[in-house]
Amino acid sequence: MATDSESNLSTAKTIISAVGSAAATAMLVKTIANEYLPDDLTSYISGGIRYLFTRFSSQMIMVVDEFDGLVSNDIYDAAVIYLGSKGSTSNNCRLKVSRPEKEKSISVAVDRNEQIDDEFDGVKIKWVSVCEKVESRNFHNPRNLNSTFRSEIRWFELNFHKKYKKKIIESYLPYVLKEAEAMKNLKKSVKIYTVDPGEMYGNMSHAWIPVNLDHPSNFETLAMDSDLKKTIVMDLKRFVSRREYYRKVGKAWKRGYLLYGPPGTGKSSLIAAMANHLNFDIYDLELTAIDSNSDLRRLLLATANRSILVVEDIDCAVQFHERAGEAPSSSSSSPSDSEESNDKKNEITLSGFLNFVDGLWSSCGDERIIIFTTNHKEKLDPALLRPGRMDMHIHMSYCTPCGFKTLVHNYLDVDDHKSFEEIEELIRSVEVTPAEVAEQLLKCDEDDVDMALSGVISFLHERRKEKEEANIEKEENEEANIKKETILSKELLVNKLETVEENMLNNEDTKTT
Numbered sequence: 001m002a003t004d005s006e007s008n009l010s011t012a013k014t015i016i017s018a019v020g021s022a023a024a025t026a027m028l029v030k031t032i033a034n035e036y037l038p039d040d041l042t043s044y045i046s047g048g049i050r051y052l053f054t055r056f057s058s059q060m061i062m063v064v065d066e067f068d069g070l071v072s073n074d075i076y077d078a079a080v081i082y083l084g085s086k087g088s089t090s091n092n093c094r095l096k097v098s099r100p101e102k103e104k105s106i107s108v109a110v111d112r113n114e115q116i117d118d119e120f121d122g123v124k125i126k127w128v129s130v131c132e133k134v135e136s137r138n139f140h141n142p143r144n145l146n147s148t149f150r151s152e153i154r155w156f157e158l159n160f161h162k163k164y165k166k167k168i169i170e171s172y173l174p175y176v177l178k179e180a181e182a183m184k185n186l187k188k189s190v191k192i193y194t195v196d197p198g199e200m201y202g203n204m205s206h207a208w209i210p211v212n213l214d215h216p217s218n219f220e221t222l223a224m225d226s227d228l229k230k231t232i233v234m235d236l237k238r239f240v241s242r243r244e245y246y247r248k249v250g251k252a253w254k255r256g257y258l259l260y261g262p263p264g265t266g267k268s269s270l271i272a273a274m275a276n277h278l279n280f281d282i283y284d285l286e287l288t289a290i291d292s293n294s295d296l297r298r299l300l301l302a303t304a305n306r307s308i309l310v311v312e313d314i315d316c317a318v319q320f321h322e323r324a325g326e327a328p329s330s331s332s333s334s335p336s337d338s339e340e341s342n343d344k345k346n347e348i349t350l351s352g353f354l355n356f357v358d359g360l361w362s363s364c365g366d367e368r369i370i371i372f373t374t375n376h377k378e379k380l381d382p383a384l385l386r387p388g389r390m391d392m393h394i395h396m397s398y399c400t401p402c403g404f405k406t407l408v409h410n411y412l413d414v415d416d417h418k419s420f421e422e423i424e425e426l427i428r429s430v431e432v433t434p435a436e437v438a439e440q441l442l443k444c445d446e447d448d449v450d451m452a453l454s455g456v457i458s459f460l461h462e463r464r465k466e467k468e469e470a471n472i473e474k475e476e477n478e479e480a481n482i483k484k485e486t487i488l489s490k491e492l493l494v495n496k497l498e499t500v501e502e503n504m505l506n507n508e509d510t511k512t513t
Contacts, residue, residue, distance in 0.1 A: 060162035066154045075173060078180035079156050083116050083127055084108040085183060105187050112154075120172045126159040185306065189213075190275050192282040195299065197289050208302060213282060215272035221410050222273050223403040223434040224266060228394070232270075235392060236278060240367065254368045256357065256389050260377040261396030264433030267373045270396070271310055280369065281307045293352030300356050305366045314372040315379040350381060358389045398431045407434060411441040412449050419453040426460035430467055 066076045084095070084107065094111040110116055112131035119125065131154045160168055191210040199207040219229050239255045246253040259267040275282050283303050290296050303309060357370060372390060374380060384390065399407075401424040408414050440459045444452040 058161055058163075059159055060165055062158040062160075062168070064156040064158065075177065076154075076156060078177045079127070080109050081180040081183050082176045083110045083118075083129075083156075085179075086116050086118060107187070120175065121167065123160060123164045123167060123172070125168070125172070128157045128159065130155050130157055185279055188279065190279060190281060192275075192284060193303075194284050195286055195289050207299060208283065210281075213272065213275060215269075215276070217269040217272040218276050219273050221406065222266065222269060223399065223406045223410070223438070224270070224396070225400055225402050232274075232392075232394065233277070236274065239369075240278060243367070253366045254370060256370045256391045257372075258377070258385065258390040258393045259371060259373045259396055260393065261375070262398070262433060263375055264435035265396035265398065266434050267396050268312075270394070271308065271371055271373075274369070274371075275308055278306075278308075278369075283307055283309045285309055285311050287311060287348060287353075290348060293348055293355075296348055296352065296356065301364055303365065303368075305368065308369045308371060310371045310373070312373045313375065314384070315374045315376050350383065354383060354389065357384075399427055399434045399437050401427055403434050404437060407437055407441060408453075411438065412446055412452060414449055417449065417453060419450075419457060423453065423456055423460065426457065426464060430460060430463045432460065432463055 064076050064079060065073055067073055093116060094114050096109045096111050097106055098109075099106045110127075110129045112129055114129050116127045116129075117124070118127060131152055133152050158168065190213040192213040193208040193210050196207055196209045219233055222229060235255075243253060259270060261267065271282065274280070281304065285299075287296075290299065300309070370390075372380075372384070377385075377393075385393070404423060404427055405415070405420070408417075436459075437456065440456045441452050443455055446452075
């Protein structure tokens with residue numbers, strides 16, 4: 001037994017000595033190569049050695065760099081999100097956690113030089129997050145203001161059996177991109193973007209200034225007809241689920257809505273509810289801040305997919321000029337005519353605007369919603385209203401009994417009351433907006449239901465009285481106008497008769513003479 005132990009120990013010493021000698025020799029060779037051989041030759045030899053190891057290895061490594069030149073690598077960004085979800089369930093991985101201000105949830109990411117194991121359709125995949133410090137360089141990446149590109153480079157390495165290369169490229173990586181996009185949309189906070197005129201002539205992506213949309217509106221609390229709400233929700237659901245259908249029929253994946261009705265009927269609240277329901281960002285387009293069709297084109301191209309473009313009060317937001325630029329009627333050209341011609345070149349025309357709503361430029365983006373609002377639908381050019389531009393016209397009417405019940409539930413947490421029948425009858429007989437009813441409900445404490453509803457009843461009676469008085473005044477004015485027209489008609493008739501009689505007398509005098 002002792003002899004066997006001594007023999008094993010001697011063998012182990014021999015192996016360790018051999019390994020040590022080999023390591024020392026390798027270090028010596030590396031030092032000599034670095035000192036005396038050109039860098040190109042050293043790199044060539046290292047590459048050859050790496051190739052030999054790779055050639056006879058069953059494993060393959062794919063590298064996913066953080067940047068592709070100056071442009072962010074979508075696969076790297078998707079891997080950060082995807083692996084964060086995998087790492088949150090791992091017990092032996094170091095993670096980075098953060099929560100940006102006003103965001104919905106905590107962000108989880110794999111820390112530097114950590115490994116995550118994944119499995120896809122029976123294939124085992126190993127991800128390694130690699131970070132390498134580099135010498136600081138005087139370099140600025142305009143595509144990523146928060147980039148750490150100055151002091152380090154980052155990439156992921158995918159390690160898997162080389163026989164699954166095709167499956168990884170054609171199935172696994174698209175799966176990672178899709179999952180990451182879904183996670184990103186689920187976690188993100190809805191934002192509303194507005195135009196900064198000072199940035200209009202630089203990078204257009206900087207012209208849109210984002211602010212978190214904290215509007216709490218949703219379809220459950222929206223005070224409008226329940227059937228109309230269901231119709232809108234179903235229409236939105238159908239739209240977002242029809243990516244392949246739109247591609248099949250050859251249409252741009254977009255949807256247009258026209259919201260029309262008097263002020264205070266909830267048009268802005270409906271837009272916020274749609275954004276919260278779909279988790280889409282809002283781009284609030286102020287047309288009066290834009291000088292020309294070219295600026296409008298560049299601005300709209302800078303908007304993102306899965307977004308809602310809103311043009312409020314389209315009837316008075318901008319004075320659209322002729323669809324096709326017509327030549328001046330005068331053949332002579334004065335200085336004022338020349339200035340007017342130059343001004344027309346810098347105007348937003350109706351044809352230019354429609355080109356972004358339903359022309360070739362409308363296809364530069366996917367899953368987008370365009371919403372126009374107006375208080376006066378009859379003032380809009382019919383070209384704006386046809387299907388394909390505004391696909392669904394939604395009338396935001398005055399408060400209905402259904403809308404009133406929603407408001408009472410929201411403000412007072414009450415679903416039934418003895419006053420409901422009287423209030424609903426009054427609402428049918430007068431025109432009041434949901435905003436006006438909501439203001440009455442806010443005047444009392446939410447616990448004092450009777451007082452709040454009494455205030456609503458008093459307000460509705462007063463509004464009905466005003467309506468009756470207005471109707472009486474209108475009838476009186478109409479009667480006065482009718483009497484005035486009758487008197488004028490009689491005077492005209494008398495004047496005509498006198499003129500005819502005078503002409504007859506003159507004719508008789510002429511004949512006599």
